[in-house]
Amino acid sequence: MKVNSPRSGALKVGHRWYLWVFTSQSVIYYIVAPGRDAGVPIEHFAKADETNDSAVLVCDRYSAYKKMARELDSFVLAFCWVHVRRDFLEAARSYPEHEKWMLAGVEKIGELYHINNQRVALWDDNIALHLQSAEFSQQQQRLEFCLSSMAQQRDDCLRDGENLDTVQKKVLTSLKGHWPGLILFADNPQIPMDNNESERNIRKGVIARNNYFGSGSQWSAQLLATMLTLMQTLLRWKINPRHWLFAYLNCCAENKGQAPDDLSPFLPWEMDEERRLFLSQAQPPDT
Numbered sequence: 001m002k003v004n005s006p007r008s009g010a011l012k013v014g015h016r017w018y019l020w021v022f023t024s025q026s027v028i029y030y031i032v033a034p035g036r037d038a039g040v041p042i043e044h045f046a047k048a049d050e051t052n053d054s055a056v057l058v059c060d061r062y063s064a065y066k067k068m069a070r071e072l073d074s075f076v077l078a079f080c081w082v083h084v085r086r087d088f089l090e091a092a093r094s095y096p097e098h099e100k101w102m103l104a105g106v107e108k109i110g111e112l113y114h115i116n117n118q119r120v121a122l123w124d125d126n127i128a129l130h131l132q133s134a135e136f137s138q139q140q141q142r143l144e145f146c147l148s149s150m151a152q153q154r155d156d157c158l159r160d161g162e163n164l165d166t167v168q169k170k171v172l173t174s175l176k177g178h179w180p181g182l183i184l185f186a187d188n189p190q191i192p193m194d195n196n197e198s199e200r201n202i203r204k205g206v207i208a209r210n211n212y213f214g215s216g217s218q219w220s221a222q223l224l225a226t227m228l229t230l231m232q233t234l235l236r237w238k239i240n241p242r243h244w245l246f247a248y249l250n251c252c253a254e255n256k257g258q259a260p261d262d263l264s265p266f267l268p269w270e271m272d273e274e275r276r277l278f279l280s281q282a283q284p285p286d287t
Helices: 039-050 063-071 081-094 096-121 134-159 166-177 196-212 218-236 241-254 273-279
Strands: 002-013 015-023 028-033 055-059 075-079
Touching (some): 015 039, 015 196, 015 218, 028 039, 039 055, 055 063, 063 075, 075 081, 081 096, 081 166, 096 134, 096 166, 134 166, 196 218, 218 241, 241 273
Parallel strands (some): 002 055, 055 075
Antiparallel strands (some): 002 015, 015 028
């Protein structure tokens, strides 16, 4: 099962364009697009959908991702628990009369994170879920019980709707509507509970934009996306970007200014362990 996490943010390119980031286990990929509609992730993942391999997209509840999932059958959405938590926190701030009720929901989500962190620490990704250790199984049962009780409490509250204010109904209705995507992580420990990693990755472009007031042209914005993709992917593999660039540019120079015919020595997922360790050194290599 492939797990991806997308995020987008505004990027000024003469007029407003958007920087998108797609985070996977092996690559952090940035692209620039003129909009934030579903066409961007659909185009990006279209070829992956043709393989019919199942894939999970960890995302917020933005409508573009929901449309993409309807059009690309091989994708399933795993919704972000941080955004659910934000629903409760924002309602607590906006409606002081419901603060205690909302913060109880925040505390319940915090308990979910705590149990899941303990569970993931015990998880062996080479073993099927039902064959995991007794310690893992204990945390798995705790997690399932916590989710079950949360769902039961949610349904009981919605059933007794006369005692709920509009904002309480709104929060619980959203929780129920997104529940299938919110609990995907329970049976798939490799799926994170949130898309925080992509949120952090998109900030790289946002901070850059704030420092130089955006890209003045489309080509410069695309260059930014390309370099962010390169640097962040190398760092994901714990490769020193300076050493990698030295080796790559030296190879280009030896190839009469052209990219090398064989790129496998420069692709982290194609390198052998010895080369990855060599390019991960803190001190510059001799060659």
